[in-house]
Amino acid sequence: MIEYKARAGSGGIKWDAVKELFGRDDILPMWVADMDFASPKAIEELLEKEAKIGAYGYENTPQEFYDSIALWNKERHDFTVLPEWIVPIPSVITALGVGVKLWGDGGVLLQPPVYEQFNSMIKKNRAKKVVSPLVNEDGRYKISYPLPKASVALFCSPQNPTGRVWSIEELTEFAKEAKAQNMVVVSDEIHSDIVFGKHYPLLEFYDRVVLVSAVNKTFNVAKYGGGYAIIKEKSLREQFKEYLESLHLGISPTSAKILITAYKEGAWVDELVQVLEQNIDYIEKNLTPKIKRVRPEGTYLYWLDFSVFDLSDKELREITTCEAKLGLNSGTKYGREGTKHMRLNFATSLENVKVAVRRLNSIFGEKE
Known part of the structure; x- marks a missing residue:
């Protein structure tokens, strides 16, 4: 069973370093490549056993x-x-x-x-x-x-x-x-x-x-x-x-x-991939087509193309951070070829994915 894990306050940089990295603490972090899912129970049990050794x-x-x-x-x-x-x-x-x-x-x-x-x-x-x-x-x-x-x-x-x-x-x-x-x-x-x-x-x-x-x-x-x-x-x-x-x-x-x-938890990985595919399906169906993308073939990372909008990379980061209140990776982090792109980590709950899509659509989608 893939379990969503609320991680704020755990010390993980994805959630607890957002103020330092994005200048505000009211954003939904979808940046660094780790997941908001609990590791397999067997790993938790291993670490508990290790801690109890005492020497x-x-x-x-x-x-x-x-x-x-x-x-x-x-x-x-x-x-x-x-x-x-x-x-x-x-x-x-x-x-x-x-x-x-x-x-x-x-x-x-x-x-x-x-x-x-x-x-x-x-x-x-x-x-x-x-x-x-x-x-x-x-x-x-x-x-x-x-x-x-x-x-x-x-x-x-x-x-x-x-x-x-x-x-x-x-x-x-x-x-x-x-x-x-x-x-x-x-x-x-x-x-x-x-x-x-x-x-x-x-x-x-x-x-x-x-x-x-x-x-x-x-x-x-x-x-x-x-x-x-x-x-x-x-x-x-x-x-x-x-x-x-x-x-x-x-x-x-x-x-x-x-x-x-x-490496004994193959069934858990199979379920993880299914959960991630469900998140992809939702994004493909619901995110505005103005934000161009190609369905990921692997990883839990979406490469989003905002080039249709007349925005500099600085403006794009400011809008996604301050208006959409999302913590995304700027595309230029991966080379100048990433200009006008953002990387979104969708290894989180479907609820968080829905929030991200709604916020992006409210700014970059068709205006009613």
């Missing part, structure tokens, strides 16, 4: 961690993973940074609009950014070819913020171009369980891939961090592991146990 000494990462990842990928994505390909990581963002550090000397490929931490990791590691914007074809984004020359690519699959789930044909073409350059690809696939069709891991199409993921988005446990990389090519895997070990970076025992527990 919190060192622990190793158990073999079950690796086996759980392999089984989950086989059952959910029909993707065969050998346990020895798996490397525990502190976070997906950490893995992005490691990829830039290790293989970014010849430039880092960025395909905006894209998750802002991609650009951040390039900038913080003082790497050369090679930009190849996605092509917007009536709101449906596609990869632009030919790929410019780069030594590593940061790839987002499913794509945040546009909600694209790349097809077999698209992944095949991308892999072909990457292979022609012998490019390493760090593929962020953290949203891969939240799709409304089928997700295909990039590693099925190309070996020089560092596939990174975690249970954080799917099971709403972002505060605990952790994750994993799947690296088939041995030389890449050894480089990646050596760099992590040089900084004593890995996964916490609690995060590993959360993953093991979460």
